[in-house]
Amino acid sequence: MDNDHWIVTLDAVADTLIPSRGPWPAPSDLAVAADLVARLRGEERLQLQESVERLRKDGFSTRNAPERTAMLAQLEENEPLRFDELRRLVYFGYYAQPVVTRVIRALGHDINESPQPLGYQLSPFSRAEGARAPQRRSRYIPTESVGSTLERGT
Amino acid sequence: MRQTRTLPEVEVLIIGAGMAGGAIACTLAEAGVEVRCLEQGNWLPGGARPHGDRYYELERGTRWNTSPNIRRWPADYPIGSDAVEPLMLNQVGGSTAIYTAAWPRFRPTDFVKRDEHGLAPNWPLRYEDLDPFFTENDRAMGVSGFNGDPAFPPHHPYPNPPLPLGKRGNALAHACEQLGWHWWPFPMAVNSREYRGRAACNHCGACQSGCSIDALAGSHNTYWPRALAAGAQLRTNSRVIRIESDSLGRVTGATYVDTQTGERHFQPAHKTVVCGNGIGTPRLLLASASKRSPQGLANSSDQVGRNLMFHGLAIVEAWTTEILEPHKGVICAASYSAEFAETDPSRGFVNGFTLLACGMNGPGFQANGSHSGNIAPWGVDHHEWMETHLNRGFAILVQTEDLPNPENRVTLDPVLTDSDGMPAPFVHYRLDHNDERLLRYACERAHDLAVAAGAVEVHVNRFFDAQHRYRPPAWHLLGTARMGDDPATSVTDGEHRAWDAEDLYICDGSSLPTSGAVNPTSTIGAVALRCAVAILKHLGRAAPSWSGPREPSLPSE
Numbered sequence: 001m002d003n004d005h006w007i008v009t010l011d012a013v014a015d016t017l018i019p020s021r022g023p024w025p026a027p028s029d030l031a032v033a034a035d036l037v038a039r040l041r042g043e044e045r046l047q048l049q050e051s052v053e054r055l056r057k058d059g060f061s062t063r064n065a066p067e068r069t070a071m072l073a074q075l076e077e078n079e080p081l082r083f084d085e086l087r088r089l090v091y092f093g094y095y096a097q098p099v100v101t102r103v104i105r106a107l108g109h110d111i112n113e114s115p116q117p118l119g120y121q122l123s124p125f126s127r128a129e130g131a132r133a134p135q136r137r138s139r140y141i142p143t144e145s146v147g148s149t150l151e152r153g154t
Numbered sequence: 155m156r157q158t159r160t161l162p163e164v165e166v167l168i169i170g171a172g173m174a175g176g177a178i179a180c181t182l183a184e185a186g187v188e189v190r191c192l193e194q195g196n197w198l199p200g201g202a203r204p205h206g207d208r209y210y211e212l213e214r215g216t217r218w219n220t221s222p223n224i225r226r227w228p229a230d231y232p233i234g235s236d237a238v239e240p241l242m243l244n245q246v247g248g249s250t251a252i253y254t255a256a257w258p259r260f261r262p263t264d265f266v267k268r269d270e271h272g273l274a275p276n277w278p279l280r281y282e283d284l285d286p287f288f289t290e291n292d293r294a295m296g297v298s299g300f301n302g303d304p305a306f307p308p309h310h311p312y313p314n315p316p317l318p319l320g321k322r323g324n325a326l327a328h329a330c331e332q333l334g335w336h337w338w339p340f341p342m343a344v345n346s347r348e349y350r351g352r353a354a355c356n357h358c359g360a361c362q363s364g365c366s367i368d369a370l371a372g373s374h375n376t377y378w379p380r381a382l383a384a385g386a387q388l389r390t391n392s393r394v395i396r397i398e399s400d401s402l403g404r405v406t407g408a409t410y411v412d413t414q415t416g417e418r419h420f421q422p423a424h425k426t427v428v429c430g431n432g433i434g435t436p437r438l439l440l441a442s443a444s445k446r447s448p449q450g451l452a453n454s455s456d457q458v459g460r461n462l463m464f465h466g467l468a469i470v471e472a473w474t475t476e477i478l479e480p481h482k483g484v485i486c487a488a489s490y491s492a493e494f495a496e497t498d499p500s501r502g503f504v505n506g507f508t509l510l511a512c513g514m515n516g517p518g519f520q521a522n523g524s525h526s527g528n529i530a531p532w533g534v535d536h537h538e539w540m541e542t543h544l545n546r547g548f549a550i551l552v553q554t555e556d557l558p559n560p561e562n563r564v565t566l567d568p569v570l571t572d573s574d575g576m577p578a579p580f581v582h583y584r585l586d587h588n589d590e591r592l593l594r595y596a597c598e599r600a601h602d603l604a605v606a607a608g609a610v611e612v613h614v615n616r617f618f619d620a621q622h623r624y625r626p627p628a629w630h631l632l633g634t635a636r637m638g639d640d641p642a643t644s645v646t647d648g649e650h651r652a653w654d655a656e657d658l659y660i661c662d663g664s665s666l667p668t669s670g671a672v673n674p675t676s677t678i679g680a681v682a683l684r685c686a687v688a689i690l691k692h693l694g695r696a697a698p699s700w701s702g703p704r705e706p707s708l709p710s711e
Contacts, residue, residue, distance in 0.1 A: 017532040024537045039209050041216060069533060087532055088522050092212040095518035101208075104517060109545055111481065111517070116205035116366050119356025120482040122318035125339060125346075129319055130300060132327065138305040138336030138492045143262040143280050149271040149497045149504060 006049055007033045009056040014090045016068045023103045027094050036093030044089075051075075051086050158409060158418040164190045164387075166689065167407055167423030169394045169438070171195075172248020173675055174662040174682035175429035176373025176381065177291065181686035183386035185695050190421065191386065192410050194393035195229035195245035198252075198364070198374065205358060205366035211518040218363045220252060220627070228413065229393075231572035233433065234580040238464060238628040240433055246390060247374025248431060252364040253629070254486040255343035255371060256510070256673035257297050259288050259306060259680075263496060264555075264670040270497060271504040273588070274558050275667045278639045278648030279684075285309060287680035287687075290700045294380075295371040295679065296349035299341030305492035314346045317355065321478040322548035323488025326511035329606035335493035340510060342484050343371040343676075350376075359513055361485045373679075392419075395576050397426060397442040397451055397658070405451070405658040411574050425657045425689065427650075429682070432462065432631025432663040436564040437579040439635065439660075452652035452660065457645050458635055459564040462583060463669035464628040466507070466554035466593040468616045470600035471514070471526040472609035473547035480514035480548045486673075487512050487551065494599060495671050503588045505555035507596040507671045509603060512549040525549050526613035547609070550600045555671040556589045558633050585624050630674050635664035649688035661685040 011034075014027035027033070037045060060071060076083040094100060101113045112118050166182055168175045171193035182189045204213035215224075220241040222230035229244040243252040262281040267274035289310040292299075299312035316339040319327065323339070330337035344361070347354045355369040368375045382388060394410045398420065407422035428435050436459035440450035450458050487510035495506040514524045521540060523529035526549070530539045562583045570578035585593065597614055604612045617626035638644025641653040644667070645660060652658040663678050665685075670677065687697050 018536050019534055021534075021537045036212075039212060044216060072532070087529075088215075089212070091521040091530070092209070092215070092518040095516065095521060096208045096212065098208065100517075104544065107541060107544075109477065110479070111545075113208045114206050114210050115358035115360035115516075116356075119358040120479075122320050122357045122483055125300065125316040125318055129324070129327075129339075130316075132331070133300065133302075133338055134331070134336055135302065135304055137330075137334070138495065140261050140304075140306050141263050141496055142307065143266060143282060146263055146266045146269050148269065149499050 006052045006056055007037060009061050010052045012061045013052060013055060016072055017087055017090050018094050023106060025099055030097045030099055032093045032097060036089060047085065048089055051082050156418050158420050160420045163422040164188050165424050167421055167426045168429055169408060170248060170429035170434065171246045171388060172429060172431060173250050173373050173678050176377035177679050177682035178427055178661060178686040179386045180377040180381035181683060181698060182689060183381045183384035185690050185698060187693065187695065189386040191388045192392040192394050192408065193246055193388060193390050196390045198245045200366040200368050203363050203366040205360045205363060210360060211516050214363050232570045232578045234567035234570045234578055237583040238581060238626055240581055240628045240631065242431055246378060247372040250372030250675060251374050253675065254361045256486050257341040257343045257676045258672040260670040260672065260677045261306060261495060264668050267668050273504055275638060277667050278637055284680050284684060287683040288676065291676065291679040291683055294376050295343040296345050296352065297341055297343050298346035300339040303338045305336055305495060312341060314349055317342055317344060317346045317484055320483040320488050322480050322511050325478055325548055325607045326489045329603050330491050332606045333602060335491050337489055337491045340487040340490045344484050345369045357483045359481045359483060359485060393574055394438060395574060397438060399444060399451065399655060403446055403654065404656040425659065427659040427661060429662045432634045433564050433579050433581065435660060435662055435664045436634040440566050441577055452645055452655040452658060454654045455642055455645065457643065460560040461558035461633040461636055462562040462564055463556045463558055463632040464583060465630050465669055466556050466585060466589050467626040468552040468593060468597050468614065469525040470550040470552060470597060470604055471524055471528060471547060471613045472604035472607050473543055473611040474608045475546060475610060477545050478548050479545055481516050481545060485513040486510060501595055503591040505592055507552060507554040507592065509600050510551040512551045514547065514549055517544055520544055526615040528613040550603055552596045552600045553671055554589065554592045554596050555669050557586050559586055564634050632663045632666045632669050632674060635660045636667040637665050638667060650685040659685060659689065
């Protein structure tokens with residue numbers, strides 16, 4: 001199906017934007033493209049499809065890695081807004097993957113797949129922090145003392 | 155043409171169920187007044203939000219975008235503009251159902267700018283007049299804060315202790331200490347502990363889509379439950395298309411469309427209160443023009459829609475070597491500095507600004523440049539960049555006071571309409587020269603702060619586009635139907651009565667004559683409570699018996 005072809009191309013584009021390295025998986029290993037496209041609203045999906053279709057027709061998936069990089073660099077230079085949107089969506093799609101969250105966690109970050117339901121633990125505001133707050137820095141000007149700024153300045 | 159059905163008259167009709175509409179409805183209903191509110195949106199249950207969705211960041215940029223022009227929900231109306239991207243929500247709670255709940259007060263000088271420098275008007279009230287209403291509003295909303303901020307007059311204690319500073323709040327604090335600047339934990343309408351049946355915040359960091367556990371207070375989970383319990387009627391999916399007035403200029407109620415059925419109704423009222431926000435309110439007043447009021451309702455002064463203020467806004471982001479976890483805790487703000495909040499004429503401009511320690515959201519948002527466009531490179535360097543940047547930094551929100559300029563205004567868009575054919579608002583806004591200098595200076599100080607916080611990389615988003623036009627996201631919609639002492643330069647008196655439309659009240663961000671250098675919702679809520687007490691007085695009813703350091707009172711007639 002034609003529809004599947006552009007999603008295959010989108011995975012190849014995503015792999016070029018975010019190549020696998022060390023613990024970081026390639027987007028295509030996670031089927032990011034299909035996962036992302038399923039989440040888009042109609043208009044956003046159509047815009048993305050249009051961008052990817054152009055690359056598909058130019059044989060993006062059949063090119064080697066340097067050629068793919070060159071094609072995306074050309075898109076970035078010639079149509080920056082279109083490229084920005086393509087990259088934006090791919091980044092959101094990649095970092096929405098639970099496997100990627102696990103990689104980030106393994107790097108020492110306390111992070112969840114989504115903000116809820118777990119939230120995060122933070123140390124409560126402490127007496128020591130309160131004691132550090134500067135009691136005498138800054139000040140407000142009482143209403144009865146406002147006068148004229150210009151007069152105050154002189 | 156559809157027939158309009160006339161409903162039985164109510165004592166007070168409120169248009170818009172946001173911060174002001176909720177506070178007024180609650181206060182009036184608890185005093186025994188018959189209140190009905192028309193709201194074009196619906197209830198937005200916490201569970202409907204994207205906080206539990208691994209695509210929460212994409213959702214926040216699309217379906218949950220804070221701009222109605224991008225979000226495009228059925229209750230949204232489009233907003234034309236040559237300048238900014240206005241942000242708002244049209245649901246029960248208004249924008250408080252999706253805001254970040256930053257809760258500073260305006261300062262005493264914000265009410266007397268004419269006395270201070272003459273480039274903005276005085277309010278028809280003083281800080282001291284509003285103080286008891288700030289206090290009651292803080293209690294209703296469950297504000298968490300640290301008492302004793304020397305940047306404000308002493309006031310009644312916050313109902314909840316401060317929220318955690320977290321690593322980024324401490325980073326701003328340490329930086330301020332190095333620079334010898336003021337800093338303080340920022341007051342937030344977010345529960346640091348369970349309060350009045352609402353949960354304590356679990357620091358999930360996704361406040362920009364509202365709150366899925368109702369730890370964050372909006373009028374939808376504070377004032378509205380109380381209002382409904384006291385007998386107020388809230389009609390959702392009810393879009394007001396026109397405020398009606400008789401041949402003598404007395405406002406008689408409003409015509410609205412039931413957006414579920416398409417039926418039109420006329421809701422008569424003894425008194426009508428417009429609470430549609432700083433863009434929705436002038437839009438509705440202008441769209442309610444009549445033979446008697448050809449310039450728009452309550453607009454003989456030609457002030458409706460003018461003097462629009464948003465705040466000058468910029469974001470300075472600091473990347474550090476230390477992991478500061480900017481994805482945790484309230485996104486705006488853990489701590490702040492008011493070192494430059496007051497006017498200092500030696501700087502070459504009037505008014506001041508505040509600097510807030512804000513979050514950066516999750517990895518997808520950070521990879522996409524966070525708030526300042528520092529986008530992770532694509533290709534072979536992508537992961538190395540993420541490993542050295544992810545969660546290592548924080549955002550400094552620069553918020554400056556903008557001057558009221560009559561040319562900055564809301565008018566009716568000649569082309570755009572909403573789904574019921576009502577003209578959309580059109581927004582024009584330019585920064586005044588004074589405000590440009592102020593914003594530039596504020597960005598320089600925020601840069602100093604970032605460096606003092608140990609930043610190894612700093613990016614500044616001044617919100618200027620490729621053509622050097624200032625195009626910020628605009629949350630704070632202020633000044634477009636301002637109150638005042640002079641009918642020639644204001645739309646309402648100090649008790650929110652329209653000067654030239656009897657029985658019409660206007661109360662929301664549009665009522666504020668100046669913008670302050672802080673987030674305005676706390677002040678809008680306090681002003682709304684004061685407006686409600688004024689309406690009670692005009693109805694011959696007793697003021698509510700709020701306890702506090704001073705009882706709320708108004709000048710006698």
